Amino acid sequence: MAWEGSTRRQRLPKDWPARRRRVLRRDGHRCVELYSDGRRCTQPATDVDHIVPGDDHRMENLRALCSWHHARKSAHEGGTAAARTRVSSARPTAKHPALED
Numbered sequence: 242m243a244w245e246g247s248t249r250r251q252r253l254p255k256d257w258p259a260r261r262r263r264v265l266r267r268d269g270h271r272c273v274e275l276y277s278d279g280r281r282c283t284q285p286a287t288d289v290d291h292i293v294p295g296d297d298h299r300m301e302n303l304r305a306l307c308s309w310h311h312a313r314k315s316a317h318e319g320g321t322a323a324a325r326t327r328v329s330s331a332r333p334t335a336k337h338p339a340l341e342d
């Protein structure tokens with residue numbers, strides 16, 4: 242069965258709001274995404290992301306992201322996990338707010 246991004250939101254578990262809060266608390270309400278140089282983003286996390294897109298809603302597959310990183314990741318997700326492995330060849334040129342002086 243192929244993943245379909247357009248229906249992903251409808252498959253969230255009933256306890257999603259509580260789960261989401263737990264992820265944010267676990268990650269300290271900070272974005273856990275890493276920059277290419279290995280530094281952690283640490284912008285305030287507003288979104289909870291599925292590391293592997295799909296129906297895996299375990300804590301291990303969830304992480305806190307800032308809205309910028311979440312939007313950037315979502316933009317690259319073509320509905321398949323394979324699309325995630327190709328993002329390096331198509332990086333957006335927009336800067337992360339934290340990198341602007």
Ligand SMILES: [Zn+2]
Nearest residue numbers: 272282307310
């Ligand atoms: Zn971030």
